[in-house]
Amino acid sequence: MLIAIVDYGMGNVGSITNSLKLLDVDSFVSNDSRLLTKADGYILPGVGAFPVAIENLRSRKLDITLTNEIIEKKKPLLGICLGMQLLAEDSEEQKFTRGLGWIKGHVKRIKAEHVRVPHVGWNDIAIKDANGLLRNIEQGSHFYFDHEYHLECEYTDRLIATCDYGGLLVSVVTKDNIFGVQFHPEKSQRNGLKLLRSFSEIVKESC
Amino acid sequence: MLKTRVVGVLVVKAGRVVQSLKFSRYLPVGKPEISVEFLNKWGIDEIVLLDIDATKEKRPPDYDLISRCAKYCQVPFSVGGGIRDIEQMSKLLKSGADKVIVNCEFLDRPGLITEGSKRFGSQCMIVSIDSMLKENGEYGVRSSHDLTGLKLNPVDLAKKAEEVGAGEIFLNSVNRDGQKNGYDLRLLAKVRNAVSIPVIICGGVGHVDHLIEGINLGVSAVAAANFFHFIEHSVVITKRALVEMGQEIRLDTYTTYERQEFDDDIRLNRRSEDYLTNLRFTYLPEEVI
Numbered sequence: 001m002l003i004a005i006v007d008y009g010m011g012n013v014g015s016i017t018n019s020l021k022l023l024d025v026d027s028f029v030s031n032d033s034r035l036l037t038k039a040d041g042y043i044l045p046g047v048g049a050f051p052v053a054i055e056n057l058r059s060r061k062l063d064i065t066l067t068n069e070i071i072e073k074k075k076p077l078l079g080i081c082l083g084m085q086l087l088a089e090d091s092e093e094q095k096f097t098r099g100l101g102w103i104k105g106h107v108k109r110i111k112a113e114h115v116r117v118p119h120v121g122w123n124d125i126a127i128k129d130a131n132g133l134l135r136n137i138e139q140g141s142h143f144y145f146d147h148e149y150h151l152e153c154e155y156t157d158r159l160i161a162t163c164d165y166g167g168l169l170v171s172v173v174t175k176d177n178i179f180g181v182q183f184h185p186e187k188s189q190r191n192g193l194k195l196l197r198s199f200s201e202i203v204k205e206s207c
Numbered sequence: 208m209l210k211t212r213v214v215g216v217l218v219v220k221a222g223r224v225v226q227s228l229k230f231s232r233y234l235p236v237g238k239p240e241i242s243v244e245f246l247n248k249w250g251i252d253e254i255v256l257l258d259i260d261a262t263k264e265k266r267p268p269d270y271d272l273i274s275r276c277a278k279y280c281q282v283p284f285s286v287g288g289g290i291r292d293i294e295q296m297s298k299l300l301k302s303g304a305d306k307v308i309v310n311c312e313f314l315d316r317p318g319l320i321t322e323g324s325k326r327f328g329s330q331c332m333i334v335s336i337d338s339m340l341k342e343n344g345e346y347g348v349r350s351s352h353d354l355t356g357l358k359l360n361p362v363d364l365a366k367k368a369e370e371v372g373a374g375e376i377f378l379n380s381v382n383r384d385g386q387k388n389g390y391d392l393r394l395l396a397k398v399r400n401a402v403s404i405p406v407i408i409c410g411g412v413g414h415v416d417h418l419i420e421g422i423n424l425g426v427s428a429v430a431a432a433n434f435f436h437f438i439e440h441s442v443v444i445t446k447r448a449l450v451e452m453g454q455e456i457r458l459d460t461y462t463t464y465e466r467q468e469f470d471d472d473i474r475l476n477r478r479s480e481d482y483l484t485n486l487r488f489t490y491l492p493e494e495v496i
Contacts, residue, residue, distance in 0.1 A: 012300070014277065014301065014303050015277070015303060018277065018278055019281065048328060116403060118329070118330050118374065120374070121210060121212055121252075121405075121427065121428075122210045122252055123210070124210075142210065142459055144283060146283070146330050147330075148328075148330070165209060186281070187281065187282055187283050187305065188282075189247070189250065189282055189459060190281075190459060190460075190494075190496060193281065194496055197496055
């Protein structure tokens with residue numbers, strides 16, 4: 001079982017590699033389409049702005065590779081933070097930009113009426129579906145969030161966890177073999193490791 | 208609900224973590240990577256590493272040190288000391304830092320923060336301010352050029368930092384550093400009211416009550432450096448005490464010190480002889496993730 005961390009010039013690939021190493025899970029970082037096809041599962045990291053990120057993916061033709069592997073061959077994918085937002089239909093960050101469109105929803109700025117934006121720090125999540133990715137996570141576990149924009153989902157059955165920050169924010173979404181988390185599991189200590197462990201189990205089961 | 212963060216600060220001098228007293232005297236603690244490993248295991252919410260030699264020696268940040276430390280860090284890792292340009296920030300982030308802390312260079316060239324926040328996002332930019340209470344009762348700011356405190360006002364500087372695009376303020380106090388008499392709450396309240404970005408307060412913690420004073424003033428994060436050294440499980444015990452006193456913080460370690468009695472200085476009370484004898488025959492399973 002091999003997990004590929006997609007390197008498209010955005011994101012803290014080092015932290016994710018460190019976490020997977022701790023869990024003794026085999027992984028590699030690459031932006032080479034041919035190498036990426038050899039993996040059994042994918043992690044799409046992301047720190048930065050939406051338009052640059054999607055442009056980076058497209059210019060390296062990684063969107064085509066990922067569509068082939070994830071939508072056609074049904075390999076599992078975990079999108080982290082910006083990596084999760086890229087799965088949505090579109091985003092209003094900086095300018096209107098189309099995303100990958102694998103999860104129905106739009107990325108919008110957090111409404112700042114009573115809270116400070118960006119949303120930075122440890123928040124607890126409310127879990128709706130404790131199977132799949134969140135099988136080892138307890139209700140009310142803390143994760144590290146760091147974002148200014150968030151995903152607004154259209155279909156609530158795909159939303160499996162939320163957190164409370166001046167209103168409910170989507171924290172975890174899923175659709176078949178695609179998972180997205182708004183927080184940073186690689187920076188969320190034990191809970192983050194547990195979640196990455198579950199993802200690696202999902203990858204193992206699928207191959 | 209978002210929790211107030213408890214931040215551990217590692218002051219690094221000559222490649223070693225030190226306890227610092229009033230920014231002028233130092234007591235060695237040990238290897239940075241071991242400090243990071245312990246703080247991380249004990250459930251700290253964020254680690255701040257400050258290389259206090261870099262600016263003085265006019266050298267770039269020690270990227271090798273940062274990447275060695277980042278290996279053990281499963282929590283957000285903020286790094287400061289010697290940062291002068293965008294290239295250095297980029298290298299630090301690649302070495303495993305999540306945020307960068309700028310101090311002296313911000314005083315000379317605030318535009319650096321704007322450049323940085325455009326490229327890496329404002330959540331990545333922390334401006335650190337070393338406030339000084341001068342003899343005439345006024346506040347100044349210490350920099351590497353002027354150890355006696357410039358004519359700058361920490362509150363104005365904090366406003367400026369927000370203007371140019373900083374994501375957080377790290378407010379330290381030279382007079383209180385290592386003095387164990389609590390945060391400078393008067394200055395903290397002024398700075399907190401002046402800006403709308405998160406404020407991290409540091410300098411002077413000697414007791415859990417001091418952390419609570421900070422939390423009650425509504426800061427985003429309370430930081431301590433010397434306070435966490437030389438005590439086994441210092442973070443776990445501190446957090447347990449905070450929870451016992453009714454504070455809402457993140458508690459997420461395998462060891463929790465639940466049902467443990469503390470004295471007034473938050474030192475653990477000795478358990479009864481029976482309990483300790485029984486412990487010899489109790490199987491304590493190791494945590495498996």
